[in-house]
Structure formats: C-alpha cells, structure tokens
Amino acid sequence: MKYNFFFSQNKTPQNQPLPGRKAEMTQGRSGGWMFKADIWQLLRRCLLIGTANGAYYAGKHELTQEFVDVIQEAIKINPRRVAGEIRYASDGRSINNSTPIFALVLLSMGETPEAKQAFIETFPKVVRTGSHFYEWLNYTKAMRGFGKIIREVGKAWLSNEDVKGLAYQLLKYQQRQGFSSRDALRLFHVKPPTTDHDLLFNWVMNGWDKLPSGIPSEALKQIWWYEWLKRHPDQTHKAISQGHLTHEMVAPVGKMNKQAWQLLFNEMPVGAMLRNLGSLTELGVLAANERKNIEQVAQVLNNRKHLKKGRIHPIDVLKALKTYQSGGRLGRSQKTWTPVPRIVDILEAAIELSFDVIEPTNKVFLHAIDISSSMSWNTVSSIGLTCCEIATVMALVTAKAEKHYVIRGFSTEFIDLNITAKDSFQTAMQKANNQNFGGTDASVAYEWMIRHKIKADMICFWTDNETWAGSKHPCRALAEYRQKINPKIKGVYITLAPYNITLVDPNDDNSWDIAGFDPGTPRLIQLLAKGEL
Numbered sequence: 001m002k003y004n005f006f007f008s009q010n011k012t013p014q015n016q017p018l019p020g021r022k023a024e025m026t027q028g029r030s031g032g033w034m035f036k037a038d039i040w041q042l043l044r045r046c047l048l049i050g051t052a053n054g055a056y057y058a059g060k061h062e063l064t065q066e067f068v069d070v071i072q073e074a075i076k077i078n079p080r081r082v083a084g085e086i087r088y089a090s091d092g093r094s095i096n097n098s099t100p101i102f103a104l105v106l107l108s109m110g111e112t113p114e115a116k117q118a119f120i121e122t123f124p125k126v127v128r129t130g131s132h133f134y135e136w137l138n139y140t141k142a143m144r145g146f147g148k149i150i151r152e153v154g155k156a157w158l159s160n161e162d163v164k165g166l167a168y169q170l171l172k173y174q175q176r177q178g179f180s181s182r183d184a185l186r187l188f189h190v191k192p193p194t195t196d197h198d199l200l201f202n203w204v205m206n207g208w209d210k211l212p213s214g215i216p217s218e219a220l221k222q223i224w225w226y227e228w229l230k231r232h233p234d235q236t237h238k239a240i241s242q243g244h245l246t247h248e249m250v251a252p253v254g255k256m257n258k259q260a261w262q263l264l265f266n267e268m269p270v271g272a273m274l275r276n277l278g279s280l281t282e283l284g285v286l287a288a289n290e291r292k293n294i295e296q297v298a299q300v301l302n303n304r305k306h307l308k309k310g311r312i313h314p315i316d317v318l319k320a321l322k323t324y325q326s327g328g329r330l331g332r333s334q335k336t337w338t339p340v341p342r343i344v345d346i347l348e349a350a351i352e353l354s355f356d357v358i359e360p361t362n363k364v365f366l367h368a369i370d371i372s373s374s375m376s377w378n379t380v381s382s383i384g385l386t387c388c389e390i391a392t393v394m395a396l397v398t399a400k401a402e403k404h405y406v407i408r409g410f411s412t413e414f415i416d417l418n419i420t421a422k423d424s425f426q427t428a429m430q431k432a433n434n435q436n437f438g439g440t441d442a443s444v445a446y447e448w449m450i451r452h453k454i455k456a457d458m459i460c461f462w463t464d465n466e467t468w469a470g471s472k473h474p475c476r477a478l479a480e481y482r483q484k485i486n487p488k489i490k491g492v493y494i495t496l497a498p499y500n501i502t503l504v505d506p507n508d509d510n511s512w513d514i515a516g517f518d519p520g521t522p523r524l525i526q527l528l529a530k531g532e533l
Helices: 039-049 060-077 079-090 098-108 113-126 130-143 148-158 163-172 181-188 195-206 218-231 233-243 258-266 270-275 277-282 291-301 304-309 314-326 341-354 387-400 425-433 443-451 474-484 521-529
Strands: 025-027 033-036 364-370 404-410 414-416 458-463 490-495 511-515
Touching: 039 060, 039 079, 039 098, 039 511, 060 079, 060 098, 079 098, 079 113, 098 113, 098 130, 113 148, 130 148, 130 163, 130 181, 148 181, 163 195, 163 218, 181 195, 195 218, 218 233, 233 258, 258 277, 258 291, 270 277, 270 291, 270 304, 270 314, 277 314, 277 341, 291 304, 291 341, 304 341, 314 341, 314 387, 314 425, 341 387, 341 425, 364 387, 364 443, 387 404, 387 425, 387 458, 387 521, 404 443, 414 443, 443 458, 443 474, 458 521, 490 521, 511 521
Parallel strands: 364 404, 364 458, 458 490, 490 511
Antiparallel strands: 025 033, 404 414
C-alpha cells in the first residue's frame, strides 16, 4: 500500500485545507476552504459593498456584526488608516454613503486620542448633506450617545460658514431618520455665529408666521421663496423660476404638473435627474418629440465630469437603467411609463462613463464570471440587481476597453456566455442571468485554459469567493497553468461579497484580491496588467 496520494497537494479537494497550510486558511460558509482575507481587505470590502442587505451564505445581522468586529479591531491597530478607508469609500466608491457613515460612528467610539482626532478630521468629508447628517445622528443615538466629541462636530456642521449651502441642506432635508433640523439645533445648542445664521436658525425653530416683505439675504433666498410658495401654492411655477427650488422643496407645498416638472428639470442636478427619469417620462417632459429635453439628459448623464462631481456610482446608473426600462414595474414608484429608447441609450453610455478606464493595454484578458446559484441571489437592491449582473457589467466595461478578451461563466462548468463588447449592458446581463446554476468551482477556468492551450496575460475572476465544489484548489490549478502554458499570467479576484475569505494565495506575488463595486476597478486591472502597480 502506497501513501503518495497523501502528499499530492494538487489533488486536495476544495472542501479540505491544503496540507501544511491549514493555519493560513479558513472554511467558508459554503464548506470550501480558502485563504483568510486580512483585516484591511475585509474592511475595504465591507465599506464598498455594504452588509445591510445580507448575502447568499449569511444574513445581514451576521455580516454586519463581523463588520463591526473588523472595524473595531482595525481602529485599535491604525485609526488613521481606518479614517482613510472611510473617506475612500465615501468619495463615490461605495454603493451608497450609509456604510461609511456607519463606520464613522464606530471610529468616533475609538478610545485613543488618535482615533478621536481621525474622526473629527474625517467627519466633514463624509457627512456632506442634511440627509447624511440625520443618518449619522440616528446611528450615533443607537450606538453611543451624544458625548463631547459628538457635540463638537455637530456644532461645527451646523455653524458652517457657507450659510447659503447650510440653508439649502436644512430646507431640502427638513427631516430624515427620525430627526429634524429643529431636533439637531436643540441637541447641539448652537450659537449662531452670524446674523444670517441667526435668521436661519430662527426659521428652523419657529418658522415664519409672517412672511418678511423682502428677501432677508441672498443666503435665505430659497427659504423665503419656499415660505412664499406655502402661502401661494397656485403660483408654483413662479416660485420655482425665481427661487430656484428643488423638487424636494416644492412637492410638499406646491402644485405639481408638467410645467412645474419642466421648470425643475431645467436645473435638475445629475443625481435627481437619474432618480426622476420615470416621473419625467410619465408626465411627458421626456418624450421622443421633446428633443431639447432629451439632449439635456444626454449632456448631463453622458458627461464624465458631471457623474464624478455628483458621486454617481455605476450601480446607481445600472439600477436607473433597469428601473427605467421596466416602465415602473420595478422599484418603489407607483407610476408607470413607456420608456423612451433614446433615454435607454443614454443610460447605457452613462454606465460605461461612470467607470474609470484607460487606453487599451494590448494584453489578452480572460474574464471568468461566477454564475453559480449564490451569485443570482439578490444582495444589492430591492429592484433585483444580482451580484451576477453587476459582475457582468463590470467585466464588460473592462472588455470594452480592450481588444483581446474572452468572457466566460463558471460554476461547476466553464461555459461560453456569448458576451462581446458589442453587447449592451442589458443584453449582457440577460445572457449571464440565464445561465445561473449549480455549485462553485473556480478551478474549472484554469482547467479549460490548459485543455485548450489558451495563453492569457490576465485572468479576472468576478466572484463571491465561495468556491467549494472542485477536486482541486484554484491556487493549485493556477500553478499548474503557469507550469504548462504561461508562467507570467496574472490573476485578479474581484470579490463581490463581504466575506472574510480570499482565493489569493498570500505567497503569490502575481495574484491580487480587489474589493468589488469600486468604479476604479477596471482601471486598476489595466494598470496591474501593464505592470504599473
């Protein structure tokens, strides 16, 4: 009887740890053994992906508790690095700002002076709007209470020297998350630093029983017109035109019709436009014969600078596309509309523009999209965006920037998805979703490349990392591919779920783990392919 089988690491199935490396590995929730993600990898994943929606293998409570544990441990190690990660995620890279705000509250609970100082410096860079401010108040009340450091940043936010900007936020977001602007002023006992602050705070606390005969100051112009509209709701159009009010300000007190929406549309910022495409279409503001308005949408949504300034995440555009094309069947809206084809085209272009890419690298890419059952689970939003759909879109963006690529899907097989750069994002998503099946085995991609002698420069896995169904670990399959086909191939694993596992062998200098949903991911992949990182 021979025992050579025991020493052959290449034959170790994924439901067992690699011999001699168990201490570096952990068993995933699916049962497969993978390498442990380090604390900074996991922190970035949680910040960019979020945990509040749960995932296929773990619920939102379990994932969020893990996130809390990770960030608290990271704060003990290096609070300034944590603050940097929070700012990085908050600057248009996280799906939304809720996760960075949640992490910011945890940072404020750090016990060291370094943690508290990092919180103070980071706060205004993350809490930028009234909506952010109320959400932060809500989390703070639930998790720690309002101590000295909280009162310090709260007072500073409400004493912003840009009174016009502050008035805009307090008017646009009069209450959210169980807090109102009046609650905030009472909580922080803010002393108005200027006359305009005094007038603004007086309006917040007491309102205007009697409308001033004239606009008190430029800083309070919108508030004056809002109060004027409350008294003259039949003159909504005048208030919008002269007061430059937003739809959040007008809708509760004015009379909304097509003309009112047209006036709002004329000055609508990129985020509001993206959210209101359906309403604008239902009212006829956006229609095939409204060419001027259609071109205005194109000028805003197909402008990379506008998208970046508005911190529009690609997933925001992807959700808008899917919602808009549904005609109102998806999302929370009670309205219905007939989609305008040109708007669909504009949204398709906006998705690509919302990512960060560079010139073609002239390298050969193979994109392996996880199409196993776990990737079809709705982990991202209430309108049916799956990890598989998002992975497909991100892979397609990268492919569109390159000349030489292959896009295939893996579960327990490695199949051709028939996706090319000529596909729209919508058709690509449909092709990938139509193939969701089975368990997960990332090694099948390497086995297929070996069998067909495919020489790629870069292989990109878009996955939740829960590989478990194969007879060989992916890192061993990669080593075999390098030995037989291309020793210089680089591997990138784009993680689309906030788990504490990775497929990257920590001893492999030519493999990288990247947190998913970052708009800069395609550019990062290209730089890695060129050897510039």
